[in-house]
Amino acid sequence: MDYSKQEILQKVNKLMELFHAGSLGGEIMPEDANPALAKDSLENYTYFTLPMALNYQRNSYALWECANKTYCDPETHDVFSPFDVTKMNIDVLREKLIKYKVALQPNKQPVIWQTICISINDFFAGDIRNLFSCNSYSVLNIKQFVLNNKQSFPYLSGNKIINYWLYVMQNYTDLKFVDRENITIAPDTHVIQASMKLGVITFEQSQKSDVQLLVANRWNELLLNTPYQPIDIHTPLWLWSRNKFSVNI
Numbered sequence: 001m002d003y004s005k006q007e008i009l010q011k012v013n014k015l016m017e018l019f020h021a022g023s024l025g026g027e028i029m030p031e032d033a034n035p036a037l038a039k040d041s042l043e044n045y046t047y048f049t050l051p052m053a054l055n056y057q058r059n060s061y062a063l064w065e066c067a068n069k070t071y072c073d074p075e076t077h078d079v080f081s082p083f084d085v086t087k088m089n090i091d092v093l094r095e096k097l098i099k100y101k102v103a104l105q106p107n108k109q110p111v112i113w114q115t116i117c118i119s120i121n122d123f124f125a126g127d128i129r130n131l132f133s134c135n136s137y138s139v140l141n142i143k144q145f146v147l148n149n150k151q152s153f154p155y156l157s158g159n160k161i162i163n164y165w166l167y168v169m170q171n172y173t174d175l176k177f178v179d180r181e182n183i184t185i186a187p188d189t190h191v192i193q194a195s196m197k198l199g200v201i202t203f204e205q206s207q208k209s210d211v212q213l214l215v216a217n218r219w220n221e222l223l224l225n226t227p228y229q230p231i232d233i234h235t236p237l238w239l240w241s242r243n244k245f246s247v248n249i
Contacts, residue, residue, distance in 0.1 A: 005222060008198055012222075012233060014249040019236035023247055026239045030060035031168055033068040040174040045128050046080050046120075047071060048172050051102060052165045053116055053155040054109050062101075069100040076100065082126045085117035112154045119152035132175060139166060139182035159212050160186050167231050183231040187215040190241035191234060195219070197245060 018024050037044035051067040070076045076096040078084040085093060094110040097103035103110055124130035135141035143162060150157045156165060164186035169175045177183070185191060192215055196206045200218050205211060219230045240247065 008200060008222060009226065011198055011249050012228065015236045015240060016228070016233065018247055018249065019239065024236060024239040025243060026235060029235070030064045031172055033061070033064040034172065035068060035071050039172070042127055042129060043080065045169070045173055045175075046082065048168055049120075049128050049156070049165070050080060050113060050116060052161060052168065053112050053153075054103060055161060055164075056155060056158075058104060066100045066102045070096070070102050073100070079113070082117035082120040082128075085114055086121050088114070090114065115152065115154055116156060119149070123149070123152070137176065137178050139177050139179050142166070143182070159216065160188055163216070163231065164188070164234070167234060180231070181229045183229070184216040185219045185230040185234050185237075187212040188238070190238045191215065194237035194241040194245075197241070 015024075019026070031048065034047060037047060047067070051063055055063055071080055076099055078088075079093065079096045079102075090110055093114055094103070094106055097110050097113060098106050103113070120126060120128050124134070131145065132142060135145055143166075146153050146157045146162060155161055163184050166177070166183050167186060170177060170180065170183075187195070192201070192206055192211055195201050195215050195218070196203060200222065201211070201215060205214055208214065216230070219233070223230055223233070240249075
């Protein structure tokens with residue numbers, strides 16, 4: 001690391017102060033583009049699950065705007081019903097998902113969407129809320145279940161997406177975890193760049209294939225016995241990098 005642990009934590013404190021003061025932006029987050037469903041409803045849980053599996057190598061704001069349009073259009077609304085998607089012809093599903101560009105890869109991404117819907121039906125009787133209740137609302141148990149059934153939950157089971165998905169679920173549904181501290185930081189491109197800027201990893205480490213795991217582990221170690229849990233600093237890091245580090249810390 002370029003900085004000592006104490007120096008990095010001082011910078012984290014400053015970053016958190018700026019975040020809570022609104023100096024990093026973030027008044028509107030990508031997931032704020034949603035149909036304002038009841039937080040505890042099946043529809044709400046499903047809405048914040050399915051698009052998440054397509055949230056890679058793209059603009060998150062654009063993804064959730066597209067998801068919201070898709071949900072609100074009567075002609076495409078049924079793609080958010082696992083029961084309907086399971087029975088749906090893949091070509092029909094493809095047309096519905098590309099209408100508002102929820103799916104950008106017309107061959108691969110509809111298959112991902114349908115696979116997860118089939119899994120929700122097979123494992124949880126069509127209700128993704130059962131994943132959480134059956135695993136005692138434990139982050140560790142939920143992660144283990146999804147990882148043990150990785151092929152049934154493509155991309156959602158990825159190290160970055162699964163943590164960010166659980167973070168979004170706790171923020172936009174009524175879900176309460178018994179071990180929230182086990183949601184690790186979700187190391188996307190912005191978080192990796194911010195981590196490098198802070199000296200948590202080096203440039204050379206940022207180029208490695210296992211950089212996501214490395215970043216998550218480093219933050220777990222750094223924040224141990226501090227007032228912060230790893231996922232607490234995800235959004236401040238993300239906003240700081242997205243704004244090209246224009247705020248000095």
